[in-house]
Amino acid sequence: MDPKINEINGYLVSIFNDVLMIEERTLQTSQFKDVSIKEMHTIDAIGMYQEHTTSEVAKKLGITVGTLTVSVNNLVRKGYVNRVRSEKDRRVVKLALTKQGRLLYRLHDKFHRDMVRETLTEMSEEEAEVLMKGLLNLHSFLERTKEQLPE
């Protein structure tokens, strides 16, 4: 069983690094040169469809609210994000993507989908099913681990 563990582990690590690297490089050679990969993930976390508060987005990204404030400052300056004070509760800031931001969001989303689609092309329905089950297993293990984390 151990060689299998090593092999799977190796693929995972390699996949992580490659995805990050490819995303970064793709951004830098696109019309969105002024967006870093971290900023891209912030844009992704803000999302297309609902408005999210600063706290919500920070939690989703696993960073502090202060860090997000700084990053959003840059994204607002660059024209990807809008800040809207909530009318209901004037302490709350809602974050939303600008037109530019939504364009970038869709591009990034497409990259992810293409990546997965390509992976599935040579697999049968059943194999795809099993891959999904494996990822689900891994995912739930990680969620459990997270809960047990000290603090």
Next chain:
Amino acid sequence: MDPKINEINGYLVSIFNDVLMIEERTLQTSQFKDVSIKEMHTIDAIGMYQEHTTSEVAKKLGITVGTLTVSVNNLVRKGYVNRVRSEKDRRVVKLALTKQGRLLYRLHDKFHRDMVRETLTEMSEEEAEVLMKGLLNLHSFLERTKEQLPE
């Protein structure tokens, strides 16, 4: 097919984030509080078994040599890495882990193996096989993509 793509994509993104977060948190609550997740990956890339040059490690990590030099300065100061000038070619610097560095390397490696082992526990041989095939597919797609990358 599209809902499957979304689901797999979602798992992948979530797995990426969780692994990073758990690694970070685990480090910060261990005896190795002075090591960041990035530094951990540098230690991983330097590796246990052979000596690697600065250029080799930088390439493996996908960062510039300058960035690595700075990071290695810190890791040397903290006692995890040794720099050795090559005798054969005096321009070349070989990087190697100290005893501390090797200890940390093994701990990190164990985390990864446990993660994968746990994922496989509830799967049959065939399912594990298919998961591996899926990851291999994804991996080779990414390697191909990397090659086609502009510059």
Next chain:
DNA sequence: CGATATTGTTTGATTATCAAACTATTTGAC
């Protein structure tokens, strides 16, 4: 030998990050 190439370091600028101090607003106790 001297020009060119290679390997790594240094530097200056920008981004990412946190913790802690701070501001503005809301909520809740009296």
Next chain:
DNA sequence: GTCAAATAGTTTGATAATCAAACAATATCG
């Protein structure tokens, strides 16, 4: 209703991560 406490976000100071470009040391090749 007012004031203390709680909440949401911003600012600030410090440090790490990153790149590109200038630089230094060494090797190679004509």
